Amino acid sequence: MKPVFTFVFLFLFSITLFAQDTGLIQGRLLDNGGEAVMYANVALYQDSNLVKVETSDENGRFAMQSVPVGSYTLIASYLGLADYQSSNVNVRRGQSTDLGDLNFAPAGIELEAATVTTTRAMVEVKPDRTVFNVQGTINAVGSDGLDLLRKAPGVTVDNNDNISVLSRSGVLLYVDGKRLPLSGDDLTNYLRSLTAEQIDRIDIITNPGARYEAEGNAGIIDVRLKKAENEGANGSANYTVSQGRYNRMNGGVSGNYRNKNLNAFGNIGAVRGDNYNAIDFVIQQNEVQLVERMYNQNTWDNVNWRGGMDFFLSDKHTLGVLVGGQIQDGIHNGTDDFKISNRATPDIVDSLLDAGSTSFDDQNQATFNINYRFLPAPDRSLNIDLDYGRFRNESLRTQPNRYLTPDGETVLSTITNNFDIPVEIDIYTFKTDYEMPVAGGTFGTGVKLSRVSTNNNFLFFDVNAAGEDVFNDVRSNRFNYEENVYATYLNYARKLSDKVSFSGGVRMEITDAMGNLMAFREDLQEDPVNLDYVSFFPSAGLTYQLNKPGNSLALNYGRRINRPDYNVLNPFRNQESQLSFETGNPFLSPEIVDNLELGYTIGYRYNFKLSYSQTSDQITRLLRPDPIDPRAGSITWDNLAKQTVIGFNIGAPFQVSKAWNAYVNASASHIDNQADYGDGVTIDVQAFSYNIFQQHTFQLPKAFTFEVSGYYSGPGIWGGVFEYEESWSLGVGIQKKFLNDQLNVKLSGSDLFFESGWQGVSRFDGQTSFGEGVWDSRRVALSLSYNFGNQKVKSRKRETGLGSEAGRVN
DSSP: OHHHHHHHHHHHHHTTOOOOSEEEEEEEEEOTTSOBOTTOEEEEEETTEEEEEEEOOTTSEEEEEEEESEEEEEEEEETTEEEEEEEEEEEOTTOEEEEEEEEOOBOSSOGGGGGGGGOOOSEEEETTEEEEEGGGOGGGTTOBHHHHHHHSTTEEEOTTOOEEETTEEOOEEEETTEEOOOOHHHHHHHHHHOBTTTEEEEEEESSOOTTSOSBOTTOEEEEEEOOOOOSEEEEEEEEEEEESSSEEEEEEEEEEEEOSSEEEEEEEEEEEEEEEEEEEEEEEETTEEEEEEEEEEEEEEEEEEEEEEEEEOSSSEEEEEEEEEEEEEEEEEEEEEEEEEETTEEEEEEEEEEEEEEEEEEEEEEEEEEEEEEEEETTEEEEEEEEEEEEEEEEEEEEEEEEEOTTSOSEEEEEEEEEEOOEEEEEEEEEEEEEEEETTEEEEEEEEEEEEEEEEEEEEEEEOTTSOEEEOTTTOEEEEEEEEEEEEEEEEEEESSSSEEEEEEEEEEEEEEEEEEEESSGGGOOOOEEEEEEEEEEEEEEEEEOSSTTOEEEEEEEEEEEOOOHHHHOOOEEEEETTEEEEOOTTOOOEEEEEEEEEEEETTTEEEEEEEEEEESOEEEEEEEOSSOTTOEEEEEEEOSEEEEEEEEEEEEEEEETTEEEEEEEEEEEEEEEEEOSTTOEEEEEEEEEEEEEEEEEEOGGGOEEEEEEEEEOOEEETTTEEEOOEEEEEEEEEEEETTTTEEEEEEEESTTOOOOEEEEEEETTEEEEEEEEESOOEEEEEEEEEEEOOSOOOOSSOOSOGGGTTOOO
8 A cells, every 4th residue: 555655645745836936938930931940949048148948849839938037038040040039038927928920030141051941950959859850861761660760860770670779778669659569570560561751750768757657778769750730721642662672662641620729630541562581590509500591571561540630729728639540461471491410510411491481460550549738827737648559460370390301302291380379459548747837947747547458369270181270279378468557756847057957856656567378278377477566766867058058968867667568478489480489488577777878968969978877687588599499499588687888979960061961970889788597507798889870961953952871880789698790871862842842752772782781699508699681671762742732830829739749758
């Protein structure tokens, strides 16, 4: 009862506090033609001291909350426009100072330079996140969600499609502020179903505060899909075709209607295509050598949709409804061939195994959200969300194994197995957040209740000589996983002086989870695994404004958790072939990480970050000998004792000339993995890794835009023990707009030199594995998009655009 009492006490205490002497400043930035100016810097000064900085949104709007009562000078700046300055901006207690529409005057420069006024930078670094604007890069054309994550600053994707940020694993993935409950192949398939044309931006939050969910050791990656908010009726249509080894195509239409009372929006898209990966391994263990060659081809058809309405009930009340879903049919065809020999005489092949698999994979997903936002005062807000997500996956797989003589002429034996693997996931969430001014700062509190229910069946069949399925009740089982999390938080932020700002908070989460393995034979039944614990997650940050405007130092600390999901807990012995297995671990502990980051910003543009993280019980993927068959290899999951990561990141945009803009992101990290599993099985691995990404954009004559981008990734560690070598990639793109900028045509080529593949080695528990792999990364893509209807955003005095998109990542 004590954790529940603490939970209730913290929440009730939080709503008894009272408001202090602060107000709000808001307005809208327009150019001299009346168009919204997006992502402009808005700075507030008092007696030449910088008080607060914000950035205008997609509609040109900005809002500065919890500004102390007083008189200020406001300065707005944007590349290609003259600074806008307004003096005697007065803030009164509990009131909103609405400056209305603020119009920039054109700067005294060549007209060509003014064309950047509606161009979003590819990467923006904000106080709490890094924003990768997908629409800010031509070379995103033809990419899917997983490809785009490979290009995002500070993000890496390994050979098994595991995602890490700043060399830290355990990323929590969101779509439109909602946690995506998928992992493993299910997550990979979903990300591949998203196209660059559907994605607006990717937010990377490396050190979330107490308001954010504590799950995710490396922070949160939030994929934000496009949503039109222009007034009147308008929409767009797009079509992209790309060619690598295989063809892909996708298309979609979207539209919205907006007036002063509502905003209705929706889109529907379709994707069809193929991809492949080819992997080679040389595995040595138990006096056996296996030379393995895999080739996998995936074909999929996907239809996805999303729609919603925001009802602006009054200036203070907004109600939003959002629904979305997708249906995907996929076919996987793979070969997995082995040469089996004695380790002492590796050139003398003992026998061959021709294996592989064919699977038919169906996914059906639907999500529903109701959002209510109440603004009782300009500097107070209440946000309530109700969510339900339904995910259904079905996989039917055939896995043949043929043993042959070394010359491949004679079949020694054939063993075929069939698998039926349905997965059902249901997620229920209630969340509320409240913010109010307190003691010259902003106080926030909230509650989140979530339930995740996962049902997995693993049905294993032996195929007899007559070709009939015979149910194997020893190899088959069911695994159900239920997870309930009850969370509350307190957060407070305020200026301590003209130069120093503070934010701090604590989040408490009560976790009640149970994994239940149900065998089909009573003698194989195991006891359920219960996980019940209470965790506290403090966070704190200090920001120091240096003497020159735009220069600041920021120090942030946060503690986070990564709970094992159903994929890694599930103890099924999944058979890729008779020499390759994958097994979950129901006894995994959650991993806890402490993150410390020091950031330095120059002129709002150049960003430097030094980070340190230490993780206990790091959940990691390991390659080791199979415990049943001494010839076979197995992929398992276990906890490391400790992982330590020290990292450094630089993000810098440059305007080389009026026709040449560049962006550079460079990161480096040192990783130290430590574990001792007894019986001489240890992990003691260190690696220094680095990554450099560059993008150069050129404004050419006749309104053409040309882009060159690429990365170079140095060696590093995937999982606990796999040490990989360097890789690199280079892409180009060109863009031209027609019909008064309504028709946009893009042509791009990615990984032109086909150097983005991987190679490396794993040494663990008596097994040494040398591997390399490539995938369908070298592609040429053509994209057409057309915007129709009213594309101008009209002036609005009320707070809008909140609705179902507001307060999403909590």
